[in-house]
Amino acid sequence: MVERGALRVLVVDDDPIMAGMLRAALDAEGFTDVAVAGSGAAALDSSHAPDVVLLDHQLPDTTGIDLLPRLLARPDPPSVIMVTGEGGAELAANALRLGAEDYLVKGPKLLAALPGIVERARRNRLLRSTRTEVERELVRAERLAAIGEMTVTLHHELNNPLMAAMAEVELLLQGSPTMEEMREALTLVRTALFRMRDIVKQARDLQRADSADYLSGLPMIDLSARAAPVAVARxxxxxxxxxxxxxxxxxxxxxxxxxxxxxxxxxxxxxxxxxxxxxxxxxxxxxxxxxxxxxxxxxxxxxxxxxxxxxxxxxxxxxxxxxxxxxxxxxxxxxxxxxxxxxxxxxxx
The missing domain is CATH 3.40.50.2300 (Response regulator)
Structure with a gap:
């Protein structure tokens, strides 16, 4: 979980006084990893790799609206909170359409509202990250279940022809068969091998399968080394x-x-x-x-x-x-x- 102190925040504002006020307000609420960039170029070159960006619109070398898509185009894009002046409703709406997480209006309530907006961005990022991790775990669990079912299926389907082939080979090795007996035995072995080949081909070409119980409680796959604990049925x-x-x-x-x-x-x-x-x-x-x-x-x-x-x-x-x-x-x-x-x-x- 990304705690407040571990959340990387980048303030992009060319006004050092405003940037200092924003940093102090965040620090007071536990957001201690805060960096400042005074221009668009500095924001793009920052090695801070921010999770959240507080983006002022008026910058010396660009505008926040122009910088926003470039920030969001990064492989691991930050959550961008647009900071606008009074009467910037149209600008804020445009920023939200372009992918900004939220916006703040410069004014008397800015510093009071700032920590709550950043906390909401932190939780939204965590929610997205958790959803991705849970989806990955569910896919992994489904794959492991499919591997287990396939293991049981192959064991069941291959066992009969394999045992038949082994029995014929054992009879050949233990006796002194005639040529005709050897031919019959090898024919049976070949039939069993062809059957196993067909079973493997069916497994390879399988696109969809329905599950059915084989033996109750039969262990299908050893997960003791790296398996995640099975969730309790609630x-x-x-x-x-x-x-x-x-x-x-x-x-x-x-x-x-x-x-x-x-x-x-x-x-x-x-x-x-x-x-x-x-x-x-x-x-x-x-x-x-x-x-x-x-x-x-x-x-x-x-x-x-x-x-x-x-x-x-x-x-x-x-x-x-x-x-x-x-x-x-x-x-x-x-x-x-x-x-x-x-x-x-x-x-x-």
Whole structure:
């Protein structure tokens, strides 16, 4: 997890006083790795390899809008927060269209708002990184499962012709067969070898396969050396989130932690699905407003599942409406699973 102190921030501003104020405000909130570049060229040449760039628009050799695409074209692009003057709404909108993470307006509230904006950028970067890592782990797990199933299949399919061929060879070696007996035995061996060849060819050409049980509990592959721990089966989670990226990230985190995930399209559908006996967790993304903070979702006190609400604002209304855990967006993916599990333990006490 990238902590605040490890987040590399680059302030691109030709005003040393403003740059110093931004650096001090960040340092006071734990963002201590902050560098300053006074021009566009210095920003591009910086060896700081920033995670987040605070980009002023008016620079001595270029503009922030012109510099933005060049920063984002890097192999590991930073999150860029555009810093505009008063009345720069059109500039900010243009920067967001070009890929900026967020923007700040120079004014009395700039220094107060700065740490929160940078923290949001940090969490968004962590969320993207975690999603990529979880996807990679899921792909790896699927590949290992496929290798295991293929191992069992080849063992089962090759064993019969292999044993038949070995039996014929043993009979030839132990006796004094006639020429005709040798010919018959070799014909059977050749048939078995052809069968094994065909099985290997089928495995090579396989594009899609359905799984079937062979022997219960049969170990398929030795994962003791470098295997990741198998996730505990935690039951069924119901998830509803209108934002596709958020829905995808939460679903990946839940599956990685051991839940099976069913996505609901609406709050009412989530309410209906939550009533199933195998549901242990419900995660809903809601506005969290003071009026109907859970958007009509009714959380009975004696429910068997844990209710998690993801809200963009204050967690208080959703918590008062009955949510066991309320996470403000963007949430911290590194602590998401542990917070959900802690909420489940508290509910079970």
């Amino acid at each position: 039951g069924r989670a119901v998830l509803v989130a209108a934002n596709r990226e958020l829905s995808r990230a939460v679903a990946l985190l839940l599956r990685h932690a051991g839940w099976t995930v069913d996505k609901a399209r609406t709050i009412s559908e989530a309410q209906h699905e939550a009533a199933r006996l195998d549901t242990t967790l419900v995660v809903i993304s809601v506005p969290g407003t003071f009026v109907d903070p859970l958007q009509g979702f009714h959380a009975p006190p004696d429910r068997p599942y844990t209710l998690v609400a993801l809200v963009p604002g204050s967690p208080a209304p959703a918590r008062a409406a009955g949510a066991d855990l309320v996470l403000s967006l963007p949430f911290d993916p590194a602590s998401f699973t542990s917070e959900v599990l802690a909420a489940m333990r508290r509910r079970g006490e």
